Amino acid sequence: MSTGSYIRKRSRPLQVYAIIFIIVLYVPVLFIPLFSFNDSIYVRFPLEGFTLKWYVELFQRDAVWNSLMNSVRVGVAVSVISTLFGIFAAKAIARYRFPGRGPLVGFIMLPLVVPLIIFGVALLVLLSRLGIPLSLWTVGLGHLIVCMPFSIATLLPRFEGFEPALEEASADLGENALWTFWRVTLPMIFPGVVASLMLTFTVSFDEFIMAFFLNGTQPTLPIYIWGQLRFPQEFPSVLALSSFVIAASFVIVFIGLWINRGAHAGTIKVE
Amino acid sequence: MSDQSLSASTSDPDSPARRAGWFERLIYRSEAARGFSLLAPTLIFLLTVILVPFAILIIMSLWTAVGFDFDTTPTIKNYQQVFERPIYLALLGRSIYISAIATVATVVLCYPMAYYVAFHVHRNKMMWIVLMTLPFWTSYLLRVFAWKVVLGYEGVINSALINVGLIDEPLGFLLYSQEAVIITLAHAWAAFAILPIYVSLEKIDRSLLEAATDLGDGPAMRFIRITLPLSLPGVIAASLLIFIPTTGDYITPALLGGPDGAMIGNLIQKMFGPINNWPMGATLSIVLMIIIALICLVYVFIMLLVRRKIS
Numbered sequence: 001m002s003t004g005s006y007i008r009k010r011s012r013p014l015q016v017y018a019i020i021f022i023i024v025l026y027v028p029v030l031f032i033p034l035f036s037f038n039d040s041i042y043v044r045f046p047l048e049g050f051t052l053k054w055y056v057e058l059f060q061r062d063a064v065w066n067s068l069m070n071s072v073r074v075g076v077a078v079s080v081i082s083t084l085f086g087i088f089a090a091k092a093i094a095r096y097r098f099p100g101r102g103p104l105v106g107f108i109m110l111p112l113v114v115p116l117i118i119f120g121v122a123l124l125v126l127l128s129r130l131g132i133p134l135s136l137w138t139v140g141l142g143h144l145i146v147c148m149p150f151s152i153a154t155l156l157p158r159f160e161g162f163e164p165a166l167e168e169a170s171a172d173l174g175e176n177a178l179w180t181f182w183r184v185t186l187p188m189i190f191p192g193v194v195a196s197l198m199l200t201f202t203v204s205f206d207e208f209i210m211a212f213f214l215n216g217t218q219p220t221l222p223i224y225i226w227g228q229l230r231f232p233q234e235f236p237s238v239l240a241l242s243s244f245v246i247a248a249s250f251v252i253v254f255i256g257l258w259i260n261r262g263a264h265a266g267t268i269k270v271e
Numbered sequence: 272m273s274d275q276s277l278s279a280s281t282s283d284p285d286s287p288a289r290r291a292g293w294f295e296r297l298i299y300r301s302e303a304a305r306g307f308s309l310l311a312p313t314l315i316f317l318l319t320v321i322l323v324p325f326a327i328l329i330i331m332s333l334w335t336a337v338g339f340d341f342d343t344t345p346t347i348k349n350y351q352q353v354f355e356r357p358i359y360l361a362l363l364g365r366s367i368y369i370s371a372i373a374t375v376a377t378v379v380l381c382y383p384m385a386y387y388v389a390f391h392v393h394r395n396k397m398m399w400i401v402l403m404t405l406p407f408w409t410s411y412l413l414r415v416f417a418w419k420v421v422l423g424y425e426g427v428i429n430s431a432l433i434n435v436g437l438i439d440e441p442l443g444f445l446l447y448s449q450e451a452v453i454i455t456l457a458h459a460w461a462a463f464a465i466l467p468i469y470v471s472l473e474k475i476d477r478s479l480l481e482a483a484t485d486l487g488d489g490p491a492m493r494f495i496r497i498t499l500p501l502s503l504p505g506v507i508a509a510s511l512l513i514f515i516p517t518t519g520d521y522i523t524p525a526l527l528g529g530p531d532g533a534m535i536g537n538l539i540q541k542m543f544g545p546i547n548n549w550p551m552g553a554t555l556s557i558v559l560m561i562i563i564a565l566i567c568l569v570y571v572f573i574m575l576l577v578r579r580k581i582s
Contacts, residue, residue, distance in 0.1 A: 011391055018387045021380075025406055025461060028417040031427055035420065043420050044430035089313040096306030104310065108317060113512060115519025117536050118556050121543060122324035125331055125553065145320055148313060199408060206410035209521055213543070222412050229416070229526075239420075242413045249409035257401045257408075 032246060036239035043235060054240035064241065067224035071205050074136055074220060078143040079201035086151030086196055087189070093152070094159035112149045119145055120213035127214070134216035142210030147200040154199055154260060158192030191259045198256030202249045221245060332553040341550060349554035359538075359555065363562065366534040369449055369524075370517040373456035374510050380457065381464035381509070386498075388465075389472035400469070407462030415523050418455040422446045422527065447529025455523050460516075464509040471505025472498070500581050507574050514570075515563055535559055 035043045039051040058064050092098075093105055111119060123142055127134065166188065170180040186193070208222040215223055225241055228234045297304045333345040353359045388399045406414065421427045422445040429441035445451060475498060483493045517523075521536035528534065535555060542552030 011387070014383060014387045014391055017383050021384045022402060025403070025458070028421050028458065029406060029409075029414055031420050032413065032417050042425055043423065043427075044425045045427070045434050046430075085313045085316065088309040092306045092309035096302045096309070098303035098306035101306070104314065107321075108313060110321070113515050115516050115536065115559070117519050117521050117539060118560060119321065119324075121539060121552060121556050122328045123320060124543065125549065126324040126327050129327055141320060145317065148317065152313070202408055206412070208410070208412040212521075212540075222410065225412065225416075238416075242410075242416060245410055246413055250405065253405055253408040254401070257405065261397045261401070 029246060032239055033243040036236065036243040038236070041233060041236050043239070054236045055244075058237055058240055058244075063224060067219045067221045070136055070218050071221040074140045074143060075201045075205040078140050078147050078204040079197045082144055082147040082151040082200045083155075083193060083196045085148055086155050086200075087193065089148075090152050090155035090159050090192075091185075094156055094162075095164060108152060109149045111145050112153075116146065116209040117213075120210045123210075124213045134214055136216070136218050136220075138214040138216070139211045139220060140204075142214045143204040143207055146207055146210060147203050150203055151196045151200050154196040155189065155192045158189040158260075162188050195256040195260030198252050198259075202252050202256075206245065206249055328553045329557060331550050332557050334550040336548040336550050339547070349551055350558070352551070353554060353558050359558075362533065362535045362538050363559065365449075366518050366536070366559075367562070367566065369452055369532070369534060370456065370514050370520070373453045373460070373517055374514040376453065376457045377460055377464045377513050378468070378506060378509050381461055382468055382502075382506070385465045385468035385472055385505075389469050400466075403465050404462045407459075411459060412522055414459050415455055415526050418451070418458065419446065419526050422451050422454075446527060447532060449528070449532045451527040452523050452532040452534070455527055456513075456517050456520065459523070460513045463512040467508035467512065468502060468505040471502045471508075475501045496581070500578055503574065503578050507571060510570065511567055515567065518563055519559055 034047075036054055037050050037052070038047050039053070040048040089108065093101070120142060123138070123145075124134075127138055132138065162185075166184050167180055170184045171177075175183065206222060208226065211220045211223050212226070219227065221241075222245075225238055225245075228238045228241075298308060331341070332349055333347065335342045335344075335346060335348060353363075384403070388396065388403070392399050419426070423429070424441050424443065424446060426446070428445060429438075432438045433441065479497050479501075480493055483497050488496060518534075519536045519539075520534060521540055524532050524534040524537050525540075528537070539552050539555050539559070542548050542555065
């Protein structure tokens with residue numbers, strides 16, 4: 001037996017626990033798509049039979065399409081803006097030492113921890129005092145607060161695993177700051193940028209609380225779903241719509257996390 | 272390293288610093304200036320949309336609602352009401368109780384999972400981490416909604432148990448109870464517990480464990496004397512990351528809590544919605560923030576003492 005092998009020893013109970021854990025993590029969510037194909041307006045066993053009618057019915061609703069487009073518009077704008085801001089902020093945090101760096105980073109990451117209802121309420125009060133009407137713009141503003149910490153946290157490991165000498169070499173070879181960024185920095189952090197765009201889009205697309213307080217007359221998709229939850233007869237179509245949202249989110253997030261997987265393992269290497 | 276190249280480039284006669292104005296010179300000379308200028312857009316934006324609204328929230332909490340308008344003479348009447356009317360304190364207390372239980376449950380259940388991935392998974396570690404964090408990126412609303420499907424009166428559990436023949440009538444206590452809220456919170460916030468605990472376990476120097484074994488500690492003692500104290504920062508971070516946001520949660524108690532499981536977030540929403548007493552809503556938000564901050568300070572202090580005791 002080699003040294004340290006007792007630490008590497010397999011632990012059967014732990015392995016079983018881990019597998020049960022993953023199952024419990026996913027199964028409740030999977031009941032939503034399961035029942036969305038069920039041919040009954042009741043969500044209960046036994047299943048009545050396979051149907052796509054709840055999905056077909058959704059396609060014919062203008063309100064669904066409108067709220068979907070609203071969510072996509074807000075999501076795209078928020079993901080692009082928060083990623084742009086995130087690139088600068090992540091570079092500043094990873095590369096430079098400056099006074100107050102720790103507390104400032106803590107402040108930026110605050111929205112990850114503080115209950116969003118408080119940010120939502122505070123922004124609502126400010127906007128109403130300023131006389132700014134609630135709209136998709138105000139929802140987007142709220143989502144930017146939520147998404148910026150995610151964007152920075154996604155991009156930060158990219159900058160930390162990135163050799164500053166590359167940028168310096170580019171500058172020494174006569175490129176200006178803009179071209180250095182375009183030809184050296186951006187290609188190096190590109191997986192992080194794509195991941196940040198995809199993750200922040202999903203966070204905005206799925207976000208409910210901020211949108212709940214800040215939306216005007218145009219609902220986003222989660223707000224529309226929330227409104228439909230009041231009507232029992234709408235339950236199956238809510239399940240179908242939710243399945244669509246969950247599937248879309250899972251695919252986008254999975255691709256995003258996978259593209260950026262090297263960032264956590266510290267495997268970003270200079271070729 | 273960047274300092275060296277910096278001084279090299281400023282001494283270079285053709286360097287841009289020689290030709291530039293005072294701002295560019297400052298940028299080239301000072302690392303802090305470069306850091307600040309890159310951070311500035313994010314910082315200015317967040318300061319405007321976080322601190323300014325907070326200031327106004329505090330001001331509004333000193334107002335009183337008069338019909339649809341506000342009486343703007345400053346008064347601490349709202350704060351007095353929070354401590355005089357039992358409903359406010361009861362809801363605050365219940366919110367803290369529910370999230371405390373949910374936090375403990377999540378951390379205890381997630382610790383072995385994080386431990387497994389940190390110490391027993393050697394291949395495909397990334398796949399496990401992605402698998403554990405994936406649901407957390409997707410809609411919180413829908414993950415909570417999923418539990419409504421599972422726990423509902425005619426939901427998955429009840430109808431399955433009836434079909435199997437274990438019960439004749441649906442179990443009414445599953446939905447609309449504090450337990451339902453606790454289960455859902457623990458499930459929905461799992462990733463927030465796993466990641467910090469995993470990171471702190473992963474950082475533990477494996478040779479310390481070997482040393483403990485060589486000096487005669489068994490697996491249990493090794494865990495209590497080495498692994499647990501060293502992973503305590505992760506446990507503290509995980510607890511705070513779950514406790515703080517769940518105390519003010521709105522969606523879970525709204526969908527699954529019913530009257531018994533309502534929390535302070537629901538009341539704050541009502542103050543800004545149907546009850547239409549914004550100053551009181553602002554007051555409750557601020558009181559909630561202050562209480563959370565105090566509890567966290569005490570918690571961190573106690574945990575640091577505990578850590579000093581065991582190590």
